[in-house]
Amino acid sequence: MKRRRPAPDGTVFLVPLRDGGHAIGVLARATGEGHAFGYFFGPRVSRGSDVDMAKLVPGNAILVGKFGDLEILRKNWPVVGALENWAPERWRMLPMARVDEATGRAWLATYDDSFACIEEREIDAEMATKHPYDRMMGAGAVEIRLTGLIRAAEKS
Known part of the structure; x- marks a missing residue:
């Protein structure tokens, strides 16, 4: 049974970090069956208004990969907007x-x-x-991985 897509491609959302604040995600692909592909970014932000959309370009991503979309659907990973001039060919499934x-x-x-x-x-x-590693990440795995990546970047 097909369920609904979590959001249109090009949607920007927040991913809660385990130690406070949020990472930023860009939904690049979604099947409507729970599978999504995204690009994830630092630095840590407190709220959606802190997101600098101009800096969200594929080459700046700290994590790229397949993930489950349920937390976007549940609004636990809140949507903060959409990229202007969305061009899927720039945001390929690598x-x-x-x-x-x-x-x-x-x-x-x-x-x-x-x-x-x-x-x-x-x-x-x-x-x-x-x-990128070929696996389907659950929400917890994405949150833990991004927490570690952002914490390491803040220390360096």
């Missing part, structure tokens, strides 16, 4: 890597906008570190 830790083998997968894998090829494990 190829994502996964590594089999037991064997050291790695693969790079390319997905279409419906999250169907359209190509997969074996790559060097070192090359895998240069790509």
Whole structure:
């Protein structure tokens, strides 16, 4: 059963951090079936009015990947606006890597906008570190990962 999309592509939302404040997310793709792909940004902000939309460009993202959209639907990750002149070709679903830790083998997968894998090829494990990790992150995983990334950036 198809459920509703959490928001239109290009929507900007806040992700609560575990130690206070929020990270910023941009919804790049959503299936309407719970799967989403987004770009996530620091620095830590207190509220939606603190978001500098001009700085939200793909190259500034601190985390990119697939995630579940339920917290956007539930409004626990509040929507703060939308990017002007949304251009999906600038906010692509990037190829994502996964590594089999037991064997050291790695693969790079390319997905279409419906999250169907359209190509997969074996790559060097070192090359895998240069790509987003291929997994579906739950809300808690996104919040924990962003908390760590932003905390580390604040300390450096």
